[in-house]
Amino acid sequence: MTAQIRRAFRRTFPRTWLTLAGFVVWLATATMYATAAPTGDIPPRQTWSFSGLNGAYDKAQLRRGLQIYEQKCRACHSMKHLDFRALTRPGGPELTLKEAQEIAASYEFSTVSDDGEPAKRAGRLSDHFISPYANPEQAKYLNLGVAPPDLTYMTLARSYDRSFTQFVRDLFIPYAEQGSDYVYAILTGYDDQDPALTTNRYAPGGKLNMAKPLFDDEFEYPKNAAGEPEAPQTEAQYAKDVTAFLTWAADPDRAARQRTGWYVLGYLTVFLGLLLATMHYRRK
Ligand code: HEC
Numbered sequence: 001m002t003a004q005i006r007r008a009f010r011r012t013f014p015r016t017w018l019t020l021a022g023f024v025v026w027l028a029t030a031t032m033y034a035t036a037a038p039t040g041d042i043p044p045r046q047t048w049s050f051s052g053l054n055g056a057y058d059k060a061q062l063r064r065g066l067q068i069y070e071q072k073c074r075a076c077h078s079m080k081h082l083d084f085r086a087l088t089r090p091g092g093p094e095l096t097l098k099e100a101q102e103i104a105a106s107y108e109f110s111t112v113s114d115d116g117e118p119a120k121r122a123g124r125l126s127d128h129f130i131s132p133y134a135n136p137e138q139a140k141y142l143n144l145g146v147a148p149p150d151l152t153y154m155t156l157a158r159s160y161d162r163s164f165t166q167f168v169r170d171l172f173i174p175y176a177e178q179g180s181d182y183v184y185a186i187l188t189g190y191d192d193q194d195p196a197l198t199t200n201r202y203a204p205g206g207k208l209n210m211a212k213p214l215f216d217d218e219f220e221y222p223k224n225a226a227g228e229p230e231a232p233q234t235e236a237q238y239a240k241d242v243t244a245f246l247t248w249a250a251d252p253d254r255a256a257r258q259r260t261g262w263y264v265l266g267y268l269t270v271f272l273g274l275l276l277a278t279m280h281y282r283r284k
Pocket residue numbers: 068069072073074075076077143146147148149151154158183186187207208209210211213214242
């Protein structure tokens with residue numbers, strides 16, 4: 001009897017399937033523990049114009065985000081993997097060359113003068129968003145012991161534990177905006193009761209060395225035709241816009257890649273049609 005049951009079991013679940021199932025469970029658990037880090041509260045999911053298969057960056061939003069970066073974040077952070085020319089590329093903030101040149105020129109770079117003395121020069125389009133500090137030691141010293149991290153890949157570098165059920169769902173419906181959700185949560189997660197403004201419920205350990213950077217009505221957004229600011233001038237909106245900008249900065253080629261993806265899908269569809277047609281006619 002038991003031998004019969006064993007045989008029936010083996011017939012229903014051949015060993016390859018069992019091995020495969022075991023591998024999937026192992027992979028799921030291993031990846032989950034590998035990515036899980038001690039974190040604060042779980043950042044809530046946001047809606048982003050660029051999420052999903054056909055998502056796209058909102059040019060006006062990227063420009064506002066750049067404005068926040070320039071007026072606030074650049075005082076401490078660098079984006080040393082992004083060059084100023086990228087600001088003019090299609091699919092990004094799409095500045096004119098002149099606008100991008102003006103931003104580049106507002107940064108100062110070290111050089112050597114004709115007589116061999118150390119000198120300074122204004123930035124050019126091929127330069128990158130450098131750190132405002134002379135060196136990492138100074139960055140650390142002026143920020144109470146923690147240097148402000150480079151922000152180019154911040155939205156890709158940070159994540160959080162999304163729980164096992166979410167993790168399994170992510171295997172089937174990929175979700176790529178975790179890092180953006182995290183950065184937005186950090187920027188808006190400060191406790192206003194803390195006089196030092198460093199308590200942040202989304203920060204691992206509950207505190208950051210960066211004091212709350214954004215406040216309502218701090219920046220003036222461009223006006224629309226009716227003379228109103230084109231987006232609300234609130235902490236939440238500033239955070240949303242600068243996070244969108246940082247997400248673009250981490251992957252400026254996204255729009256181009258997405259377009260290529262659609263071409264490839266179209267091409268494959270045409271060839272699938274041709275293949276089916278040949279099969280159909282050959283059989284006749
Ligand atoms: C006064 C300097 C200063 C300004 C201005 C500033 N930051 Fe920071 N930022 C820091 C420092 C210092 C850290 C490192 C904090 C830590 O690890 O505890 C940091 C960390 C961060 C982090 C990483 C948090 C993490 O998970 O480790 C992000 C994201 C960030 N800043 C975004 C921004 C953005 C966006 C702006 C502009 C709106 C901004 N910062 C303005 C100093 C600053």
